[in-house]
């Protein structure tokens with residue numbers, strides 16, 4: 317797909333990886349970028365069209381699909397992480413449901429609303445921001461992992477369904493990326509720009525999966541190991 321002349325919509329575009337996606341698309345020659353944010357006033361990049369979009373708000377999603385019918389690339393980037401244990405007296409049901417609402421149902425709503433638009437515009441591309449935690453998990457992020465595993469499965473289903481309309485569906489897996497989401501974590505992190513540039517290149521090349529760093533490549537390779545990587549102690 318030619319990025320030059322494309323019209324992209326990025327969710328969660330005001331900071332972190334979403335902002336890097338917007339920049340990478342502009343750098344690659346996108347004609348127009350809708351920078352979607354819960355508060356569009358927080359979008360600080362020039363040459364973009366800030367739009368209001370909370371992916372968990374059906375009215376926002378419907379209004380965006382009604383208004384922005386020229387979109388050829390959708391990047392489902394918006395996501396949240398709320399640390400919570402799975403088994404204890406401290407289970408935070410609200411946190412777990414919020415993660416599913418944003419990381420799974422938000423992606424489903426956006427994909428469903430924009431699939432007909434992508435089709436009408438010749439196919440285009442749909443990118444879902446997943447994680448290495450779609451495949452393995454860690455204590456404390458189990459419910460986030462569950463939401464990203466669900467989003468991975470959804471991505472595979474979307475790929476199967478949308479292939480016939482010529483839409484490229486890209487799943488992106490990464491370990492730590494240097495954004496607010498993991499600012500408290502002391503570990504090696506990939507720069508958001510490096511992830512975004514790989515994804516934009518993958519769209520241009522027609523690639524359906526991006527393994528953005530060494531850990532995502534190792535974990536994917538480890539899925540078929542004996543014992544599989546998700547059975548190992550300290551999986552990720």
Ligand SMILES: NC(=O)c1ccc[n+]([C@@H]2O[C@H](COP(=O)([O-])OP(=O)(O)OC[C@H]3O[C@@H](n4cnc5c(N)ncnc54)[C@H](OP(=O)(O)O)[C@@H]3O)[C@@H](O)[C@H]2O)c1
Nearest residue numbers: 328332333354370371393394395447491492493495496497
């Ligand atoms: N950072 C990592 O290590 C890492 C690794 C793998 C995958 N990811 C994934 O990468 C994506 C981007 O994360 P990030 O690292 O850039 O996190 P971040 O710095 O916390 O930014 C999250 C972005 O998502 C937006 N957002 C959250 N809920 C939303 C909603 N309901 N509707 C619209 N926008 C919403 C936030 O907007 P507000 O400013 O309004 O809060 C913000 O723009 C997420 O899907 C995340 O799960 C991150």
